[in-house]
Amino acid sequence: MTSSTESTDFVLSPEELASFHRNGYIGPLTVYTPEEMDTMWKTVRREALDRSHAAYPEVDSSVGAPNIFNYDRHLDIDLLAQHVCNRRIVDRVASILGPDLLCWRTEFFPKYPGDEGTDWHQADTFANASGKPQLLWPGESEDDFGAGTLTVWTAFTESTRENGCLQIIPGSQNKMNYDETKQMDYDEGRINSEVKEGVPRGFFGYDYRQLQVDPDWRPNEEDAVSLTMEKGQCVIFWSTLMHASLPNISTGRNYRMGFATRYVPTKVRVYPETDHIEEYGGSISLENWSAVLARGEDSFGHNRITDRTLRGTPIRSL
Ligand SMILES: O=C(O)CCC(=O)C(=O)O
Ligand SMILES: [Fe+2]
Structure with a gap:
């Protein structure tokens, strides 16, 4: 596993960078060996059950929201804090x-069989579900593109076509086909029940098609690439790249677990004018949220920043 004292750096080569700018993504890249990933996931999976130090409170059992309360577990789980800062x-x-x-x-993205x-x-802007922009780049107004x-999606378990691997459409990152100022209707009953263009898909209780700029437009799925990954590999992509995932059609215990870590430069304002998030049928206060300085320095002071986890362990010395 890498540590902050490792001298090698992992900068992208000019060829890799050119490929990233052309395609909007790069990967799969190896972060951990399969054995390292197994060991880490075993511990994280156990620790994630203990929410006593999590930034957002215990899920209210009357609200079946799938992932919002499990955001940002890198703030209370040391191995995830290290992962976020992994060189x-x-x-x-x-x-x-x-x-x-x-x-x-950060977000967990599980797909269980079925x-x-x-x-x-x-x-x-990530206003897609909450209705409020969550990111504002300098000079950008809410309606601008x-x-x-950058999302780094790491396969904590092997990710295959059967268990629901990611899919992307290369080169699609420069034009938004969706308008995040539009609204989607949340309906928990829709989860696992809708078939779109022959494939069961959904957006965790939303129907993302409701945000389409042109309601009659359809994604060009013929150009899609399925990103199968070994456990411990990641892919780096612009959030504006067209992406999706396949259903998990496997049986038994073949679940896939993706862990997304999302990065911006320090000049970006995160959650501007926002003190809570309402999405996926839930609501969380951002009072315990802070960004993690994963690398370099912050000379802007736009955002609440910590280099400490909620447990008080300095992330950068982990
Ligand atoms: O894992 C998935 O199915 C979706 C992931 C995703 O949309 C993201 O990381 O932004
Ligand atoms: Fe996404």
Whole structure:
């Protein structure tokens, strides 16, 4: 596993960078060996059950929201804090975004056998579900097309076509087909029940098609690439790249677990004028949220930043 004292850096080569700018993504890249990933996931999976130090309170059992309350577990789980700052990830992200990086959000993306795939989507401001922009780049107003965020999606378990791997459409990152100022209707009953273009897909209780700029437009799925990954590999992509995932059609215990870490340069304002998030049928206060300075320095002071987890362990010395 990497440590902050490792001298090698993992910057992208000029060829890799050119490929990233052309395609909007790069990967799969190896962060951990399969054995390292197994060991880490075993511990994280157990620790994630203990929410006593989590930034957002215990799920209210009357609200069946799938993922919002499990955001940002890197703030209370040390191995995830280390993951967010892993040089194999942040050196590559810095090749694209520059040296000073915030990780502003992490999310678990499980697909259990029988789960629907994820709708095709693009995110720029991340107002998509909450209705409020969550990112504002300098000079950008709420209605502009900004740059979104870089997402690093790491396969904590093997990710195959059967268990719901990610899909992307290369080169689609420069034009938004969705308008995040539009609204989607949340309906928990829709989860696992809708078939779109022959494939069961959804957006965790939303239908992302409701945000389409042109309601009659359809994604060009013939150009889609399925990103199968070994456990411990990651892919780095613009959130404005068209992405989705396949349903998990496997049986038994073959679940896939993706862990997304999202980065912006320190000049970006995160959650502007916002003190809580309402999405996916839930609501969380942002009072315990802070961005993590994953690399470099912050000379802007736009965002609440910590280099400490909620447990009080300095992330950068982990
Ligand atoms: O894992 C998935 O199914 C979706 C992931 C995703 O949309 C993201 O990381 O932004
Ligand atoms: Fe996404």
